[in-house]
Amino acid sequence: MTAPHLPAAHLLEVKDLTVDFLSLGGAFRATNGVSFHVDAGETLVILGESGSGKSVSASAIMGLIDTPPGEICSGTITYRGKNLDDCGVEERRDLNGKKIAMIFQDPLSHLNPVYPIGWQMAEVFSAHGVATGADARVRAIDILGRVGIPEPEKRIDQYPHQFSGGQRQRIMIGMAIALRPEVLIADEPTTALDVSVQAQILDLLKKLQAEDGLAIIMITHDLEVAASMADRVIVMNSGRIVEEGEARAVFENPQHSYTRTLINALPHDTAGGTGRRSTAEKGKPILEVKDLNKFYGLPGGFLARHAQLHAVKDLSFTVAKGETVGIVGESGSGKSTVARVLLRLNEVSSGEALFHGRDIFKMDAKELLMFRRKVQMVFQDPYSSMNPRMTIFDIVSEPWRIHKDILDKPRWRDRVVELLGLVGLKPEHADRYPHQFSGGQRQRIAIARALACEPELIVCDEAVSALDVSVQVQVIDLLAQLRDRLGLAYIFITHDLPIVRHFADRIIVMKSGAIVEHARTEDIFRNPQHAYTRQLMNATPRPKWETAQAAVSLPA
Amino acid sequence: MAVFGFILRRSAQSLIAVIGLLVLVFFLSRLTGDPAYLYLPLDSSEAQRQAFSEANGFNDPIYVQFGRYLLGVANLDFGTALSRNRPAMEVALEAFPQTLKLAAIAMSLALTLAIVVGSLAAAKPDSLFDRLASTASLAGASAPDFWVAIVAILVFSVGLGLLPTSGTGTPLHWIMPIFVLTLRPFGLLVQVVRGTMISALASPYVKTARAKGVQRSRIIFRHALRNSLLPVITVAGDLAASLVNGAVVVESIFGWPGIGKLMIDAIIRRDFALIQATVLITAIAIFVLNILIDLLYARLDPRIRFQAK
Known part of the structure; x- marks a missing residue:
């Protein structure tokens, strides 16, 4: 097996690996002639x-491809010069x-x-x-x-x-x-x-x-x-x-x-510039949130008192027409709770939120219906927030079934096509089902559905987090365009601080339910006041060659 | 502590259900007709029947009878089984262990076999073994037990003369009732085990185990099986409960002196006290079974906690 006259073999080497996956639609080539090595x-x-x-x-x-449905068509994997195909089952298992x-x-x-x-x-x-x-x-x-x-x-x-x-x-x-x-x-x-x-x-x-x-x-x-x-x-x-x-x-x-x-596609490294931020003058606030608090009850033990989680603490902010407010925080910071409470998907504990001067938390059923028409939400996972048995036409036109005064039924088809065009999809997409689209396309459909209500404010909860970087940028571009054309306002909730850099006008940084910093986007990035904000920004991994240089130059 | 509270809470809930059941059985059984016509000879006079009803309290208004019954139950007096002239509960408790033994053996057998057959079938989907197991289990799950029982008697007792047709006494008497009782739960459980095992074997933690180099048999029987047990136990619990009920048919056919046969006899003979006693025993057995299953759940899945509702 060993060949001493050859140059020393790499520790692990993959050569010309071609793998197919068989499905009902035929074979899908997952890798095609892939070669690499590592030492x-x-x-x-x-x-x-x-x-x-x-x-x-x-x-x-790792030998984790099940055959079927997978099929390794060609290629060799060698570890220390030994072809893994030549190993017995037991030998291969022991390697793992x-x-x-x-x-x-x-x-x-x-x-x-x-x-x-x-x-x-x-x-x-x-x-x-x-x-x-x-x-x-x-x-x-x-x-x-x-x-x-x-x-x-x-x-x-x-x-x-x-x-x-x-x-x-x-x-x-x-x-x-x-x-x-x-x-x-x-x-x-x-x-x-x-x-x-x-x-x-x-x-x-x-x-x-x-x-x-x-x-x-x-x-x-x-x-x-x-x-x-x-x-x-x-x-x-x-x-x-x-x-x-x-x-x-x-x-x-x-x-x-x-x-x-x-x-x-990386939003991170281009310093300066307003990018996709809105240029229009900000009007008066359409949403004013004052001293918002939310407690969750936690299950207690037997006979023990029920503990409470203070998920949102004294939150206050405003959103004006055409403005984008970014809410940034890590998991458990309470950022998604804010969205759920504002849309009254969860009950508020205390505080008020005025939408055009009316307190959302005091609205009756009829007012709430009107409010929800004006404020729409786009979720992180568009796939699970769409009914898989409904066509795109049904999904986008559903708001009109609920709010009957928006549009007469004969005009639905044209309007759906128009909305799909607005988010960059084709008219024939209307008759397909959610599973026939990619993640980015599904998020566009979710946006089209939100737009069907002709909203004034869209709350995006991690709306691009599940998407590939190149697709993230496309979706954010789309949101920015729609804002400029339709005068929309956004509350954009994300864990990724840099992603909102070129999109948000103001940023709220949340930690453990409270606001730690609230400022205009340039100010946050140029001069972060709070240690936690700086920590969030520095947590973005830096290139190895830069950190290596820094390490070398430090002792000097 | 939490477990104790849980058992207490569940028992209280069960108690309410048991009382509801007793009320229902009490009134429904009295719709079957007048016992005086069954217990006295056909040529008895109206006066004799009146005297019989009077003596057993059947002439009182039904709510008085019900009150008397509840009072008795509160004092652990479940009335006299008219057909046997003995305390009803005593008769029921004598028969119950016979059913319990039969059901426990059948269920353990069905569960063990199903886990082994289902796991092996899931380990190699679409293999010959998998196809055989699927076909056999489907047949087992679909065959009506009274039909299987009669055919078995025809073949093994009448035809081959190997096994006794009915009754108890020797180990040979156990074979056919257990076989018939095992067949359906086995068939259903194989399908459940196979289904949950196939998805468990495709789960991410199995991938991890493979990447760790864990032996295949250990992946199947430790990693995947343990995770598959929860749905299997849910179904097994339902089947065990229905075994106690299904015993009615099998015990009648094989003349097995269990609670199922006793219940049928009591109904046919309008022995109200005995009907009530047998239903009570069966109901309590099923409630205890359900509590045990919930406890087993928590034992098997550390994520389940006894939360106050």
Whole structure:
């Protein structure tokens, strides 16, 4: 097997990998002739948007592609010069977790919900015959400490749902590095996490890499995460590698047009300029929120008093016609609660919100119906907020069934076509179903549905968070255009501070239910007053080559 | 502490339901007709019948009879079984263990077999084994138990002469009733296990286990199975409850002296006290079963907590 006369083989090498997935509609080529390699101590980033095939090659390395429906048409994967196809079933299994390990996006669903984490960690040792019983437990505690779980002796007997998202990913990483593997594959490991937690996880990966000399293959759609981790990058689009090279060269001087599109789509680095911010004069406020408070009751124990969660604390702000107010915060900051309370989807605890001078919280059923016509909402996941059995025509025209005075029935068809045109869709799309569209298209449909009511204010709750970067920019462009043409106002709720930079007029930064900073967008970005705001901005990962330089220049 | 509170709360809820059930059974059973016509010889005179009804209190207004019954229940006196001239509850409690044994064996057998067959079928969907298991389980789930019972008697007792047609006494007497009672739950459970196991095996945590290098058998029987058990146990609980009821048919056919046969006899003979006693026992058994299942749920899934509602 070994060939001493050849140059030293790479630690892990994938050559000409072509994988098909069979479905009812025929075969779909997920990757097409993909080749890459990784060596000890380096990080290779596979960058691509959803559907680019970036996860498939990783699954192939781990032997996780089920056949059928998958089919590995051609290609070889070699580890230390050994072709994995030549391994027996048992040999291949033993490689997983011991020499090559993998961590995934969304650690909650990737940890088994019914077993304590200690059980799941100990399994890594027992599955490879390294340790069992009390010995495995001691080792598991040791590793929990290494990946930064406080009080590991106590927490080892807890279940996955008792940990925070960041801690769960730490546990996943702990399981992966338990046997000191040589290759770690990380598939979107920080995608579901808050920016500050993301930074901690990336730091942990870098630390472990430095300590163990791990080779990391990192799969991500996030350019900043990619830049902060990568030594080398490959960019994938539609199952093919379109660009590869040293990270800095690829990011600073992209050769392929697709890479350029991706990098230009980044809202973050272009300093200054008002971009997509509105230019029109602001009128008088249409919405005035005063001292809004919301408490949630938490389930208490037996005979114990019910605790309360103060989800929103004394929130006050205004929104004028044609204005965009960004509400930024991490998970648990209460930002989505604000939206739900303002639309009276949840009851308010105290405070008032005047919409054209009328208090929303005191409206009767009839007034509320009129109010909800004027204020629409766009959600994060347009797929689950649309009835899958309704056509796009039914979905967009539904508001007219509820508010009968908006439009006569014979004119519905024309108006739906017009609205679809407004959001950049075609007339023939009206007769299709939600599942026939991409994520970005579905969000456009959700916007068209919101516009059908001829609203004055649209509340967007993480409306672009689930979309690929290039699509995010398109949707924000669309929202900005509609604002300028129709005089709409937006409340734009997001966890991603930079995304609102060129779109919002004012930004409210929330933490633990309270406003920590509220200022005009330029002021926030140029001169953030509050430490938390600065932390949010700095949490955005910085390119590896810059931080490396900084580290070198520091001691001087 | 929380568990204790939960059991207390559920028992209180069950008590209300039991009382409702007793009221219903009390009045409904009295719609079946006058017991005097069944217990006395056909040629008895009207006066004799009157005397019988008078002696047993059937002539009092129904609400008086009901009050008397409730008073009795409160003092743990469930009346006399006319057809046997013994306390009704004593007769019912004698028969109940016979049914319980039959149902427990049948259910354990059905559950164990279904878990093994269903898991193996799910491990290799569309394999020969999977197809055989699916066909067999579908047949088992669809065959009516009275028909299976009669055919079994015809084949094994009448035709081959291997097994006794009915009654109790030897281990051989158990075989056919258990087989007939097991068949339907087995068939249904195989399909439930197979379905939940297929989705469990496609879940993200199984992917993690594969990436960790965990052995295939361990992935199936530890990772996936444990997560699949919740829906399986829900269905198994329903089936177990219906086994206690389904025993009526099987016990009648095989002459098994259980509570199902006793109930039917009591109805046919208009033995009101015995009807009420058997229904009460069965109802309590089903409520206890449901509480046990809820406790098992919490044991199996750490995310379930006994929350106050």
